[in-house]
Amino acid sequence: MSDTAKRFLKVGIMVALGLLIWFSPAPEGLDPLAWQYFSAYAVAIVGILLRPFPAPVVMLSVVGVYGVIMGPKDLLVGYSSTTTWQVFTAFMISVAFASTGLGKRIAYGLIGIFGKTSLGLGYSLAFTDLTLALAVPSTTARAGGVVFPIFNNVAKTLGSSVEDGTSHKLASYLALTSYHINLVTASIFLTGMAPNSQIAAFAKDILGVDMDWMTWAKMGIVPGLILVLIIPILLYKLFTPEIRKVDNYKELSRSGLNEMGPMSTREKCLAVFFAMAVLSWATTGITGFNAAAIAIMFLSLCLIFGCMGWNEVRQSKGAWDTLMWYGAIIGLSSQLSGAGFFTWFAELLQTHFNFSMFNPVVLLLILVVGGLLVRYMFASSSVFTTSMMPVMYTIGLVGGAPIMPLAFLCAACNGYGAMLTNYSGACGPVLFGYGHVKMKDWWTLGAVSAVCATLVYFLIGLPYWKLIGMW
Amino acid sequence: MSDTAKRFLKVGIMVALGLLIWFSPAPEGLDPLAWQYFSAYAVAIVGILLRPFPAPVVMLSVVGVYGVIMGPKDLLVGYSSTTTWQVFTAFMISVAFASTGLGKRIAYGLIGIFGKTSLGLGYSLAFTDLTLALAVPSTTARAGGVVFPIFNNVAKTLGSSVEDGTSHKLASYLALTSYHINLVTASIFLTGMAPNSQIAAFAKDILGVDMDWMTWAKMGIVPGLILVLIIPILLYKLFTPEIRKVDNYKELSRSGLNEMGPMSTREKCLAVFFAMAVLSWATTGITGFNAAAIAIMFLSLCLIFGCMGWNEVRQSKGAWDTLMWYGAIIGLSSQLSGAGFFTWFAELLQTHFNFSMFNPVVLLLILVVGGLLVRYMFASSSVFTTSMMPVMYTIGLVGGAPIMPLAFLCAACNGYGAMLTNYSGACGPVLFGYGHVKMKDWWTLGAVSAVCATLVYFLIGLPYWKLIGMW
Numbered sequence: 037m038s039d040t041a042k043r044f045l046k047v048g049i050m051v052a053l054g055l056l057i058w059f060s061p062a063p064e065g066l067d068p069l070a071w072q073y074f075s076a077y078a079v080a081i082v083g084i085l086l087r088p089f090p091a092p093v094v095m096l097s098v099v100g101v102y103g104v105i106m107g108p109k110d111l112l113v114g115y116s117s118t119t120t121w122q123v124f125t126a127f128m129i130s131v132a133f134a135s136t137g138l139g140k141r142i143a144y145g146l147i148g149i150f151g152k153t154s155l156g157l158g159y160s161l162a163f164t165d166l167t168l169a170l171a172v173p174s175t176t177a178r179a180g181g182v183v184f185p186i187f188n189n190v191a192k193t194l195g196s197s198v199e200d201g202t203s204h205k206l207a208s209y210l211a212l213t214s215y216h217i218n219l220v221t222a223s224i225f226l227t228g229m230a231p232n233s234q235i236a237a238f239a240k241d242i243l244g245v246d247m248d249w250m251t252w253a254k255m256g257i258v259p260g261l262i263l264v265l266i267i268p269i270l271l272y273k274l275f276t277p278e279i280r281k282v283d284n285y286k287e288l289s290r291s292g293l294n295e296m297g298p299m300s301t302r303e304k305c306l307a308v309f310f311a312m313a314v315l316s317w318a319t320t321g322i323t324g325f326n327a328a329a330i331a332i333m334f335l336s337l338c339l340i341f342g343c344m345g346w347n348e349v350r351q352s353k354g355a356w357d358t359l360m361w362y363g364a365i366i367g368l369s370s371q372l373s374g375a376g377f378f379t380w381f382a383e384l385l386q387t388h389f390n391f392s393m394f395n396p397v398v399l400l401l402i403l404v405v406g407g408l409l410v411r412y413m414f415a416s417s418s419v420f421t422t423s424m425m426p427v428m429y430t431i432g433l434v435g436g437a438p439i440m441p442l443a444f445l446c447a448a449c450n451g452y453g454a455m456l457t458n459y460s461g462a463c464g465p466v467l468f469g470y471g472h473v474k475m476k477d478w479w480t481l482g483a484v485s486a487v488c489a490t491l492v493y494f495l496i497g498l499p500y501w502k503l504i505g506m507w
Numbered sequence: 508m509s510d511t512a513k514r515f516l517k518v519g520i521m522v523a524l525g526l527l528i529w530f531s532p533a534p535e536g537l538d539p540l541a542w543q544y545f546s547a548y549a550v551a552i553v554g555i556l557l558r559p560f561p562a563p564v565v566m567l568s569v570v571g572v573y574g575v576i577m578g579p580k581d582l583l584v585g586y587s588s589t590t591t592w593q594v595f596t597a598f599m600i601s602v603a604f605a606s607t608g609l610g611k612r613i614a615y616g617l618i619g620i621f622g623k624t625s626l627g628l629g630y631s632l633a634f635t636d637l638t639l640a641l642a643v644p645s646t647t648a649r650a651g652g653v654v655f656p657i658f659n660n661v662a663k664t665l666g667s668s669v670e671d672g673t674s675h676k677l678a679s680y681l682a683l684t685s686y687h688i689n690l691v692t693a694s695i696f697l698t699g700m701a702p703n704s705q706i707a708a709f710a711k712d713i714l715g716v717d718m719d720w721m722t723w724a725k726m727g728i729v730p731g732l733i734l735v736l737i738i739p740i741l742l743y744k745l746f747t748p749e750i751r752k753v754d755n756y757k758e759l760s761r762s763g764l765n766e767m768g769p770m771s772t773r774e775k776c777l778a779v780f781f782a783m784a785v786l787s788w789a790t791t792g793i794t795g796f797n798a799a800a801i802a803i804m805f806l807s808l809c810l811i812f813g814c815m816g817w818n819e820v821r822q823s824k825g826a827w828d829t830l831m832w833y834g835a836i837i838g839l840s841s842q843l844s845g846a847g848f849f850t851w852f853a854e855l856l857q858t859h860f861n862f863s864m865f866n867p868v869v870l871l872l873i874l875v876v877g878g879l880l881v882r883y884m885f886a887s888s889s890v891f892t893t894s895m896m897p898v899m900y901t902i903g904l905v906g907g908a909p910i911m912p913l914a915f916l917c918a919a920c921n922g923y924g925a926m927l928t929n930y931s932g933a934c935g936p937v938l939f940g941y942g943h944v945k946m947k948d949w950w951t952l953g954a955v956s957a958v959c960a961t962l963v964y965f966l967i968g969l970p971y972w973k974l975i976g977m978w
Contacts, residue, residue: 093811093817099800100807103803104800104801107800108803109797121583329571329579330575333568333574350824350828
């Protein structure tokens, strides 16, 4: 079959699916509007998976077609979503790290310390992210805006880049490690991820427990740290980079730094803005500033003080692509949630299943595994939180699951569940957008790490929480 | 003063202005929130006029700074505005006309019909532009990207080129005709010019009238067509080209078309989609479809059927620039309007000035002539729209001018006002840049055409609108 025929077959599948859902009667108890949004959402997700055309073209088509029928206003809301803008600005900010050479300088520094093996680099990445997780409560800002851009430069310096088709040498390993570690550190601290505070609010409202910063950290630190230790080696075994040892790493680091010479003014500016942004992100809990607004301001400071030129930003193709497709999917998913689709889904589950027949731990497992499966449908951790967390908490409560483990496990599975796809959380499109990792590997290894995380939380987390008297 | 110093002086002016308004008490009767938005809006407009940095950088900075203080949600709404999307897709669609060659083919066809005399060429140019104005809502893409490059080649073939110093033989006449016609067709259709959709939004917000595609076309078509008929002959009389007859015009058209070969599939697709889009835009009053959704669908059809590639679209720098700055300004202006700023401004004017002392038609004339004079200060039709249109509409409303003529005349004067100089709109620098026309001629004849357009709109437009019941 020719490429064109394949393309149009895929488009045919999308159209057929959309029509099928659209013209089926809405299930009982579901707002017909929610059913229509579901039709659009299903077509969009299948379109992004089959990818008959680049993702932005797929999403613009969905918005175009459904926009003509349903009116475009509600379908375009994602383009003004702060989540979308956080993702988009992360792309642009990373241009500054490349353009000024600051990323390179930090990378050379880290190579000098950890660069003896690629596994060592994996761990230095993991600990950088862990440290930042204390202070940067946005997975996107952390991995997408800070950590990975630096390690991408490390890989480039060591001769692994997407431009040369040499991602598999090192960069693909680092990209996936960065993504998975980021989603583990996200759940160690209450401040590790934006939706966590909303989850804590649900835990209070629905379960009647207080998940404050210290309680969260006490529960999260042991299984979380174990995962931070396991994941770099796990991925190293399963997704081994070609570059393993770097014998001349000390010399490489030194000569690289020498070649760069002293810091330029714009590099210094970036370092200052970077520190300011991290500080601002770290204190959003006190100042009330919005993380996306800080990102936009960081970006504009970089542009004004010449850390990068507008022309460079304009040529950042990944940023525009992401803005186009991610903005559309975020819009769809928030409409789906707003129209009550997920509430209906929860009621459907409750009507058809008798959750209290299960052993409490089995019930927890069902909830987490179920949550992970449903996670494939969600393009945002925040939307997953908003729509699924009440459902999971309600089912667990009704079924008699132990409260604190229930509260924490559902929160954690919201975090590491994003490993499963390249669209599940804001950070996914950013790291995937670098192009180092193929979709198949991304999804397969994502599932492996997610299973590993589930095992650690159940086999180590649960007994540990018992030990410290949490249930 | 160095360029950098100049830049930062301009930024200093912006910052000072913003602080001054922000910390002044809000005028009596105005919501303090509206006053804060006004501070942002004023800084944005001054920033776009002074342009210390490219417009997108200016606007992102405003959104970043005010977003940190006020929260970014309300400042980002413009990015999901259908107005923004109409402007944005306009740029992208123009790519298809250049890429497939359909624009060129239309021009050669018209040369075969009208090309016997240089006046005929002027008319064929005028009708090509008029046809394209239905679907290419960027004056720059239309005249600068499609129409004039073709007629410049025609002139060269007929022995008139800037290289030989023979512009006056034909090319200078065609260049000026192209420019003036372009700015007349810009106001015939809602889709004739990017800022028109914003003007329609202002008309809805401030005047409470719905300037949909059909209404706009109904009002624009009669005075617009008369101007399309007048301008080529007017310029022919005042700026007569040396070449008057073209004996081999049939052959010229034939060989041009032969050189292009038969229509490619993608060219045919574009022609079909083009016709469908025009039909859909023209019937939105009946179908209720949204014009922006139609544009997005038109765009996605072009992408799916390969009229252009995503890569070509992605490289359309103007589109991304516009999305960035225009989305921000649209968001600000809609917040300003939502917070009741324009209502307050209207009341203020009403209290202090007695606009109703004028006869309504005289008031319209004062507004249009005033607008034209101010137009010399503006380097962009979009900026003129954003800053002057609300003022003109408010004054007209307060002074009791007839609403529909007010709505249309101000819009039209934004279009043809760009004739006055070589910098008033993005298209000016492009056509002037060919070097066929001297600055003195450009400005003098621009003023003549603008006066002519004003006369036609007032002497023919007003009675015609009365006749069809628009006031």
